[in-house]
Amino acid sequence: MYLKDITLFNSLSKKNLEEIEKISSKEDFKAGNIIFYEGDKPIFLHILLEGVVKLYKTDSKGRQIYIHQFTPVSLIGELANFENILFPATAEAITKCKILKIEYSKFDNNFLRNPNVSFEIIKSLSKKTKILSNIIHQEMILSTDAKIAKLIVEHLELFKQLKNGQIASLVNITPETLSRILTKFKKKRYIESTNSHNLAILDKKSLESLYR
Amino acid sequence: MYLKDITLFNSLSKKNLEEIEKISSKEDFKAGNIIFYEGDKPIFLHILLEGVVKLYKTDSKGRQIYIHQFTPVSLIGELANFENILFPATAEAITKCKILKIEYSKFDNNFLRNPNVSFEIIKSLSKKTKILSNIIHQEMILSTDAKIAKLIVEHLELFKQLKNGQIASLVNITPETLSRILTKFKKKRYIESTNSHNLAILDKKSLESLYR
């Protein structure tokens, strides 16, 4: 993948692209590798070119608080660069990944004045603000029951694909709690399941009423 | 205050300003009035010109979850406009306020392509992402003790100005819990207070170790 194929940069001149080329490098990460840790200094601007990256925070007891998963092409952690703060979360490759790293201190702020670049940045930042706003809603407003009800209604496919433990970590609860809630929902006839990877909604309205 | 005095717009041409003038209006709010509710459709882009605005969410039990306070000049709730989603939080005037309301559907997206305008938007969005990131850290990572310790170290002045109930609502805990934690900190000789509006730090390091 070339720089000019990155939407963010596709309106830049050849000269600009060469400038960016000079201050950037591509790095490969294996699944499980950490791209940056929460608390690290943001020296590079990171752009995910290939693979899937998980973003999470770590609480005082060492538990991971899942925030988001990124797919290409995405800016990752740009907030830290823009605001000149330490990375507020950890980015981990969950598949083989290719990341473009741009030396942010040398990154000409004038690029940000390019109308198309800044438009893309606005889109990226806006998307992230929305993500964080959703996280806040999910974690601070919804009860555990409500979180699960929402997940069932809006992402039923996850239950067919993932194990309980994985689902639980997506919504930051324990597998035990998830199991108990699913059992409760089954008792109330909101859902039904013959085997573990076959969950069906019986009463969508009741589920929705838990989080609306 | 004229449009051209708003940093966001000060690089726009006279013609552009007139265009915006046509699709905007100023509205005054009294202290306590609601500027928009969580769940409202974002018809207008809101810019705070005068006064102080509190942003909060409401949980299922009717409690307010405090998010942020805005002072002039600030875009408020622009995320909802940009992402075309319902307002994720409620904005309430906590003093007399003056708000510029721009009809977003008529707001020429080309303004966003103006380098200086988009630069300001990036700054605003970046700031908000940081605010939300901080909220997530404060509410999901820090324990109650840690929140209070941080508040004491970083904003001691609040304790001299506000009542316990007000401080408690800033960090989304109950006054009772705040009182208990302050008592505990006093017992441990982390802080000391002769009267209620006179709090002094005795052991900054111990306080910091609670949240670092």
Added chain:
DNA sequence: CGGTCTCTTGATTGTTGTCAAAGGCGGTGG
């Protein structure tokens, strides 16, 4: 000095996480 608001303290509850054990399910190798 009385009254009201605020703060403190205790007892209790609700919610979810933790720890532990048992049950079920599927896959593998004999």
Added chain:
DNA sequence: CCACCGCCTTTGACAACAATCAAGAGACCG
């Protein structure tokens, strides 16, 4: 084809944390 093993899920008992409810103490103001 079956027995066994390992992982996942379920269930129970318990702990931790902060909210709630209630009562009493204290501070501030007219």
